[in-house]
Amino acid sequence: MKRFPFFLALAVAGFLMISGAAEAKRMGGGGNVGHQRTMSPQAPKAPAAAPAPPAPAAPAAGNKWLGPLAGLAIGAGLGAMFAGGLGGLGGAMGGILMALLAAAVVMFLIAKFRKSQPQQPAMQYAGGGSSYQPRQEPFVGGTASAAPQPTDSSGIPDGFPTEAFLRSAKTSFIRLQAANDRKDLDDIREYTTPEMFAEISLQLQERGDAPQKTDVLTIDTQIIEVVNEHDNAIVSVRMSGQLRENDDRPETFDEIWHVQKNLRDDKAVWLLSGIQQSV
Numbered sequence: 001m002k003r004f005p006f007f008l009a010l011a012v013a014g015f016l017m018i019s020g021a022a023e024a025k026r027m028g029g030g031g032n033v034g035h036q037r038t039m040s041p042q043a044p045k046a047p048a049a050a051p052a053p054p055a056p057a058a059p060a061a062g063n064k065w066l067g068p069l070a071g072l073a074i075g076a077g078l079g080a081m082f083a084g085g086l087g088g089l090g091g092a093m094g095g096i097l098m099a100l101l102a103a104a105v106v107m108f109l110i111a112k113f114r115k116s117q118p119q120q121p122a123m124q125y126a127g128g129g130s131s132y133q134p135r136q137e138p139f140v141g142g143t144a145s146a147a148p149q150p151t152d153s154s155g156i157p158d159g160f161p162t163e164a165f166l167r168s169a170k171t172s173f174i175r176l177q178a179a180n181d182r183k184d185l186d187d188i189r190e191y192t193t194p195e196m197f198a199e200i201s202l203q204l205q206e207r208g209d210a211p212q213k214t215d216v217l218t219i220d221t222q223i224i225e226v227v228n229e230h231d232n233a234i235v236s237v238r239m240s241g242q243l244r245e246n247d248d249r250p251e252t253f254d255e256i257w258h259v260q261k262n263l264r265d266d267k268a269v270w271l272l273s274g275i276q277q278s279v
Contacts, residue, residue: 026214026245027180028255028275029203034196035258035274037225037236155225166221169237169257173221176272177214177243180204193260193273217242217250224256232260235270238278254278 156162172191179187183204189197219241226235240254256276262268 025203025207025212026243026253027176027200030253030277031275032277033199033203033275034193034272035260036276037234037256037258037274156223157226160223160226162223165235166223166237169221169239169259170219172272173219173239173257174216177216181212181214183207191272193271196271196273211246213246215244217244228263231262231264233263234258234260234273240278 176188176191178184179191180200185197185201185204188200192200219239222238222240224236224238226233228234235258237257237259238254239257240252242250242252244250254277256278257272258274258276259270260273261270
């Protein structure tokens with residue numbers, strides 16, 4: 001009987017550790033976030049885009065109910081323990097421990113399901129619509145003039161500063177991972193569209209106080225496509241390589257980052273509008 005408080009504390013601690021670890025992830029959470037695109041068939045080596053879901057997914061805000069529901073389940077179990085009195089404590093011990101462990105497993109499975117479920121593509125906006133002016137241009141690539149049409153099957157227009165753009169893309173990727181680790185919203189805002197910034201901010205709020213450390217071990221970049229859509233020039237850059245999260249074993253990543261520039265604004269800069277998984 002004296003061991004019951006110890007097992008109860010151990011079960012609750014394990015539940016909290018599982019929940020925290022599920023929330024702490026790299027920039028974008030390893031899923032599809034923000035603007036999603038279907039790659040043009042003329043772009044070589046482009047990963048196949050995931051098919052659009054037949055029906056819109058449930059709003060992400062609904063996931064906020066998972067925490068309160070888990071709390072109610074634990075509260076109900078504790079209530080049953082005290083309602084039975086000290087005489088029923090021994091008989092309720094097994095049931096309480098099973099309920100706590102079951103709640104931890106359910107939360108872990110729900111978190112895994114959320115990460116594997118594709119995000120609903122965000123609406124496409126013609127322009128940033130924000131008065132915030134970044135102090136620098138994270139992704140280089142010339143002025144905001146319309147991108148010329150490509151003359152071959154590479155998907156990259158003649159005269160596009162490919163080498164400089166890819167070098168800047170690498171540094172921006174690493175910097176954004178560091179900003180995401182320390183929850184630096186000011187730095188993230190400089191590199192993202194208002195819509196993308198809102199999504200990343202929500203992810204950081206859901207992460208809470210869980211620590212995050214992302215070490216980029218290797219990174220390769222490739223421009224998949226350069227297109228004009230409405231008032232925006234859009235460049236899709238494939239980011240692949242290896243990284244380590246929270247001192248775990250290295251893992252492979254393969255993502256497409258979509259960056260865009262408002263063609264109607266001469267002072268516009270390239271900003272991240274979406275992250276899309278290649279597979």
